[in-house]
Amino acid sequence: MNTVIKNTFLTATINNFGAELCSLKNNFNKEYIWEGDLDFWGKHSPILFPIVGTLKNNSFDYDHKKYHLSRHGFAREMEFELIEKKENSATFSIQSSEETLKVYPFEFELQIIYTLEKNNLSIAYKVINKGNSQIPFSIGAHPAFALPGNFDNYYIQFEKEEPLQYYLLENDLISNETKKLETHEGQIPLTYQLFENDALIFKTLESKSLTILENKKPFLKVNFEDFPSLGIWTKMNASFLCIEPWFGYSDTDENSGNIFEKEGIQILNENEIFDSEFSIEIL
Template sequence: MKTTLKNLHSTVEINHKGAELVSFKNKLNTEYIWEGNPEFWGKHSPILFPIVGTLKNNSFVYNDTTYNLLRHGFARDVNFQLISQTNEEAVFSLLANEETLKVYPFLFELQLKYTLIENELQIAYTIFNRDNVILPFSIGAHPAFALPKDFENYALAFDETENLISYQLENDLISDVTLEHETKENILPLTYSLFEQDALIFKNLKSKKITILENDIPFLRVTYDDFAHLGIWTKNNAPFICIEPWLGYSDTIYSNGNILEKEAIQFVEPKETFVCTFIIEIL
């Protein structure tokens, strides 16, 4: 089942499974979200919750109990409830239940709010801690943007001068190995060779906006003021690029498995709420 948002400038479709953005078109009917061809990657823009990336041994420890939780968590694979909708806004909800408690023993509600304003889509994540204990979590976005021309026609423009250093993965975990990526005037040309070792993972960027350039012309912008970390990813020969604002990332190779001590883990106090928002803008 899908929900549609529409105004004079653009149209958005959201799948109730995972509350996943599956389409964002301008008034000329140009599609900006990856089609989800499973030959390359069968998703469009999954939400990563309650973890981002991979846990060591696909598990974590809480109160001396071990829980198994697979890569990127479960939210992307379950049905959300549509709890409100207008022409330009929709709110989806996922509540802790018997199945989630088996792998993540916390009482939570996760809401996704999509708000369409002209050519801009605001996506807000709200985590409600319904429990009487601190709620540890990571959350991230994974939108894949369709690139209609050859991949090398595109580049990423950062809004700040960066020393672009990414962290390499070792068995899907964050290692100590880093790579420095050369930019010119804050622009990183896209080549498939950038992703030979999987995603580019940035722990600390100054930039809070990234613009995709198509033949030096601004094409689409992602703004992520509320997110501390970033992933950039594609697959070899795939006609898309993922720009992924994150709060959290995979375990490091040194992780002891304790969820409360996980590097970059976030917390919500009992009965409190956490909100973070990012924006996709068609240019």
């Protein structure tokens, strides 16, 4: 089932399965979200929770037990309940259940709130601790933006001129190897060679927005002021780019397995609520 929200400028379509944004169009019917071609990657904008990336051995330890969680967690594979709907906004929710507790032994509610305001779609995350212990979690976005035509016509521009150092993945885990991105006035031309070793992972960034340009003309900006980390990714020869604001990322080989010691993990105390938000701005 899909839920549609709209205003004068934009129309967004969200699939209740995974609360996944699957379309964002302007009033000229221009599509900004990747179509989800299965020959390359069948998703559009999955929600990453309660982990981002991959756990070492796809498992973690808690309270003398081992639990198994697959890459990016289970939220993207769950049916969300639509708990509030207005013309320009929609709120979706999942809660811990007998099934989630088998792989993630913490009681929670996750809400995803989509809101359109003028030329901007904001996507807010709310994690609610519904148990009597601390909750360790990561959460992140994975929107894929459609880049039709020649991939080499596109650029990305970081908000600030800064040293750009990213981490490489090795067997889906964060390696110790880093590379530097050279920019000109904060801009980087897109090439598939950039992604020959998978995603570019920035553990920290001064920039809190990233703009996509086509032939040097800006057309879309992702604002992620709340988020400390970022992934950028595409598949070879695919016509999309993912810009992924994150709280947390994959394990390293040195990870102890203790979920509370995981690098980048968030800890939510009893009765606390975690709020964060990023936005997609059509320029």
